[in-house]
Amino acid sequence: KRMVNRATPNELVQRGLTREEYLTMDKSEADQAVKVARQQAVRSLSRKLDELYNPFQQLETIGVVPQGYFEQRVLFFFVLLGKKKYICLAKQAEEIRSGHRRQESVVQELHQKLIEKPEYVDVVAQGIVDHLEPEEDGNPSATDGEGWQPDGYDEQSTDESTDDSDEEQRRRLEELERRISKRPAQQELMQKHILYSTEMAPAIQNNAKELQHGLKRRKSIDDIKALGILPTHQHAAVNGATPGSDTQEESPTHARSNETSARKKQIKEQLQHQLKRERRPTMMDLEIRGVVPQGYFESAEQAIASQRRRKKSVVEDLRKHLAKRPDYSKMVAKGLLEKALVYDETKQRLEQFVQSSASPSTTEAARLALQEKMERDGRPDYTELQSKNILKKSFNPTVDAMANASVKAELERHALEQNLKYQLASRREPQDMVDSGYLYYPVNDERAPSPGLHGVARELQESLEERPPEQFLVKKGIIQKEVEDWSVDQSSARDNLNQRLSMRPPKSDMTWKGFIPAEFAQHDVLVAEQQQELKKIKTKQVLNKKLDTTNRPTQDWLEERGIVPQGAFEDPEHAENLKKTRRQSLTRGLDSAIQRSPKPVDVNTQGHGQNESSPEPEVLLFSCRLCINKPKNSNNNNVIE
Known part of the structure; x- marks a missing residue:
């Protein structure tokens, strides 16, 4: 069951439990790729934050200065505003980043100051003039009555900014240092569950917060005890102490505290065991039970939106179908009219039956009437059943009979399958059944009895608990004090x-x-x-040695020894034909040799040339062996081997 409910690799990546690099690369390469990706993400985030909280970038955005103005003129601003003013701007940017000052106020302040400053063209022209006339000691403003004195302006602006903002800046810095010193660390916020780890995927942070909020609303231990879910155990623990000492007065309190701590520890272990991850419902269980919509863990927003769309579409379809329904008054009038017609027809038939039953042949008439009703011709047609709303208007007996039967069987099978699937998903775990008291013994334990024997074992255990002790039986005289058991004789x-x-x-x-x-x-x-x-x-x-390729005979060796016919590995059919031809030639040669040999002479006849004319059998056999063992000629395939 756990293997079936196990999440796929894509689901693990989407939920943020692992990275995609670990599924396609080795661990070392994946670690390096993740490290590079994190560095790139940090650099990209820092660049975006600089663009977002940089007041100079905001000036370019609102159109106070042209695009790229500060990238080319940083040195100009450093000279124009002076070192102290440039440091003041950096401090203002730091205040905006920390949240002590609003960005709009700083932008407006810089805007006003920049309006009061001279134009960039005037400053460049004045610098060119100073560079071309370095030897003149006169006032540079003599050449241009409206010229600007940069040195005097720097001193004036520096003094003004120093007088106006030093005290305020010092006060703000002290307040900032005080708040930063009291600010908790990120690790502490994570431990208090105020912040979540940055490794957690953003898609499941809201679910984690909701789960944490739900866990906070759980009932306390006292509420569980009051409801009777958790039994209370009271044990008196008395520590050994000498009377009359100071520890004797503190021993009951210490014993109660030890008892309370032990009970709390036991309750904590039991609750942690019940809230283990293995026993919690999986994502598939939540989707099957309808707790969350289908596809919620893959894409929560899309699943919720599709659920809303489905709900709206169902409501819209239902509204359209209800609008197509006929009027209620028309349906009532039509039904009353049909009922009245059926009633009149039934009344007429009943009167006819009563009149026919009043005659002497009532039994025969009743039998004929019933037989007429049971005949096939007297049964109502499907058109009549459709007119009485017993069958649907679209019913076709030639087509819909088998189709309806197959569809009905398929629907019943699908309903049973869904019901079984829901029941299997809703089935409780064995350990949960043991904790709730439905089962008496654990199922997964090796020493536990079979589930079918739990009831018998429980009854036996209860009967053994109710059995009187041996001393009680001896006291009542039921058994003797010393009884020898003869059932087991060694x-x-x-x-x-x-x-x-x-x-x-x-x-x-x-x-x-x-x-x-x-x-x-x-x-x-x-x-x-x-x-x-x-x-x-x-x-x-031995088998490996025999099956080794070095010890196995080759094809040429087998052909030379005559174990395999010549050319059997290249053309088996041709080799088989040659083998048959050789056997036939050998047979003909042996027959001709036997025929050429003279017939044996009778012993009673007088012939003294028997030994000279007839060869011995051993000589004939030796000649046959020579013919058989004669080496073959590769050029002539018909030679006898």
Whole structure:
């Protein structure tokens, strides 16, 4: 079940539990790629933050200065405003970044100051004039009555800014230092669950906050005890202390505190065991039970939007269908009219039946009437059933019968499948059943009994708990104080065991019948197992040696020795034909040799040339062997081998 509910790699990446690099690369390469990606993200974020909180960039955005004005004129501003004023601007930017001053106020202040400053063209022209006339000692403003004195302006602006903002700047810096000193660290905020780790995916931070809020609303231990879910255990713990000492007065309090801490620890362990991750519902369980919409964990916004769209579409479709319904008054009038017609027809039939039953042949008439109703011609047609709204208007008996049957079977199977799937998803875990008291023993324990025997074991345990002790039975006189149990007699058990051991067959019979190997009959078990292992290793080595390519015969060697016919590896059919031809030629040669040999002479006849004219059988056999063992000629395939 856990393997089925296990999330796919894409789901793990989307939920932020792992990176995509770890699924496609090695660990070292993935670590390096993640490190580079984090550095790039930090640089990109810092660049975006600088663009967002930089007052100079804001001036370019609102159109006070042209684009790229400060990138080319940083040195100019440093000279124009002076070193102290440039440091003041940096401090103002730091105040905006820390949140002590609003960005709009700083922008307006700089805007007003820049309006009062001279134009860039005038400053450049004055610098060119000073560079061209370095030897003149006169006033540079003599050449131009409206010229600007940069030195005097720098001193004036510096003095003015120093007088106006030094005290305020010092006060702001002190306030900033005081607040920064009291500001908690990021790790402390994470421990207090005010902030979340930066490694958590943004898509699940809202879910984590909602889950944390839900956990805060859980009932306390006292509420659980009051409801009877958690039993209370009170144990009196008394520490040994000498009377009359100071520790004797503090021992009850110390014992109660120890008891409370032990009880709290036990409750904490039990609750942590019940809230383990393995027993919590999975994402698939939440989607099946309808707690969250389908596809919520893949894309929460899309799932919620699709759910809303589905709800709106269902409402819209329902409204359209309701609008198409006929008027209620028309339906009532039509139904009343049909009922009245059916009632009149039934009344007429009943009157006819009563009149016919009043005659002497009432039984015969009733039988005929019932037979008429049961005939196929008298049954209502499907058109009549459609007119009475018993069948749908679109019903077709030639087409819809099998289709409706198959659709009905498919719907029933689908309904049963969905019901079974929902019931399996809603089934509680065995450990949860044990904790709730539905099961008496754990299921996953190796020593636990079978689930079918839990009831019997529980009844046996309860009966054993109610059994009176031995002292009570002795006191009541039910049993004696010293009773010898003759049910277990050691001598009889010993005799029975010796008898059974004497009936055991010897090892030789067991080996002869094939129940045990021969090694176990001759040696101990360990030695026999070692011998079997050595025998297996030796057999394996022999087989490997025989199957080795270096020791196996080649095709040429097999053809030279006559084991395989000539050319059998290239053309098996041609080689088989040659083999048959050789056998036939050999047979004909042997037959001709036998026919050429003279017939044997009778012993009773007088012939003295028998030994000279007829060859001996051994000589004939030797000549046949020579013909058979004659080496073959590669140029002539018809030679007898």
